[in-house]
Amino acid sequence: MSFSATIKKELTQLEAKPCCRRAELSALVRMNGSVQPKPGGPVVEITTENPSTARHVFTLLKQLFQVQPEILVRRKIRLKKNNVYMIRLSEKTAWILSMLGIFRKGSWERVEGILPDLLKKPCCKRAYLRGAFLAAGSVNSPDSGSYHMEILSTYHDHSQGLLDLMNHFHLHARMIERKKGYVVYIKEGDKIGEFLNIIGAHPSLLRFENIRIMKDMRNSVNRLVNCETANLNKTIQAAMRQIENIRLIESEIGLENLPPRLREVAETRLRHPDVNLAELGQLLPEKVSKSAVNHRIRKLNEMAEKLRENGKTSDEPSST
Structure with missing residues (x-):
């Protein structure tokens, strides 16, 4: 298991308050979700290659909105041929997306950036970063020759929101554009350690710091x-x-x-x-x-x- 996968498995086992669960799920759905038009109404599909993250999304949806999503497993045909897990939500989709601050109430208009209501408390700010990392984050193994942590997001306004949120915690984050979207990243080893502490990955933080100290x-x-x-x-x-x-x-x-x-x-x-x-x-x-x-x-x-x-x-x- 890679270092990033180990961190994500730890994060999905954390207990969080309802307000934090909402912020965390909002980041996960916004970054890994898509709305598909269907004859019976729009369907939200959240995809991930991490089984722990898939179970976590399923659990959060049930806890927060009392719905019963479907879970589908597909296998990639090309390259690594990993399993892809899809959580499909076909009930209360418009209401859930508005409650998560992704679409505006009563419409299908996307909310730009990160909805401020999700980030009122410091714990919710941490939870949103945790959800963003679960959705599209990665960290180089501390055994490698360099330190690098990044989160990939499709939209510039949302990436800017992530950048501002990280720098609210003085993480010295930066942003760069790539083909598939925008990457918010951290290069400093001590700031990556602080980020892991902020999102609650304490066992991985200890391993990261031990190896960094030895190096x-x-x-x-x-x-x-x-x-x-x-x-x-x-x-x-x-x-x-x-x-x-x-x-x-x-x-x-x-x-x-x-x-x-x-x-x-x-x-x-x-x-x-x-x-x-x-x-x-x-x-x-x-x-x-x-x-x-x-x-x-x-x-x-x-x-x-x-x-x-x-x-x-x-x-x-x-x-x-």
């Missing part, structure tokens, strides 16, 4: 290891250059001819090629700070560079 910890450890490795490589390369310079001075001048402080640092570096400057300072006969060691090493490096320059000058043929 962040692994990334932090990797960054630290990479940083330490880079620093270690720099220390080794610097030490090798220092040893090369000291060997040059030893062959050209002799370490015994250096001032005492420079000789101590040079001899100690040759004996301990793998330590950093701070550790090198602690190994000297008289312990000194890292900056003092760095100053002496710099003197040795300058001395070696002068020897190289003098060697190059002496090798050049004299002009006649």
Whole structure:
């Protein structure tokens, strides 16, 4: 079962107040429903590929409006050949659609956006988002490489309503147009976690946050290891250059001819090629700070560079 399917199964098991059930069912019917003209009167058909969502819609219709919808199961012919569940409602359709804020009372005129009466209470706002996610929402698995949550809706005005509703909870949601409609989406991992909390998917939220924390910890450890490795490589390369310079001075001048402080640092570096400057300072006969060691090493490096320059000058043929 996918992560999105797991969330939807959890959401259909939540207990909600009547006002919240109405808001949740309104989103489900508006986004997954269609009105079909029939000889005996218009019929509302709500379709979904999720069996838990289908049972949930059936239960909500019975609880809120005391009707007995039909449930039909069909199988897709193409692609994944999943089952498609259809809840067909043929009684009180006009009244139910007006009560759900989808059509205006006494007409078949569609209500634009989301009816404000459905969102009077904070719990109803959460329930509407829950219904919208059940109808057409998806979340990337937290094990995947990226964070993404989206809800697809056909109409621009309704998608704008969803966008405003999400951003009422400061979720930093955005909207984009696609071929089949408009997508309201969230890209930030922490905001997706907040969305799951808002709609009541708490077990999935815990799993999502646990995996996200583990990923962040692994990334932090990797960054630290990479940083330490880079620093270690720099220390080794610097030490090798220092040893090369000291060997040059030893062959050209002799370490015994250096001032005492420079000789101590040079001899100690040759004996301990793998330590950093701070550790090198602690190994000297008289312990000194890292900056003092760095100053002496710099003197040795300058001395070696002068020897190289003098060697190059002496090798050049004299002009006649």
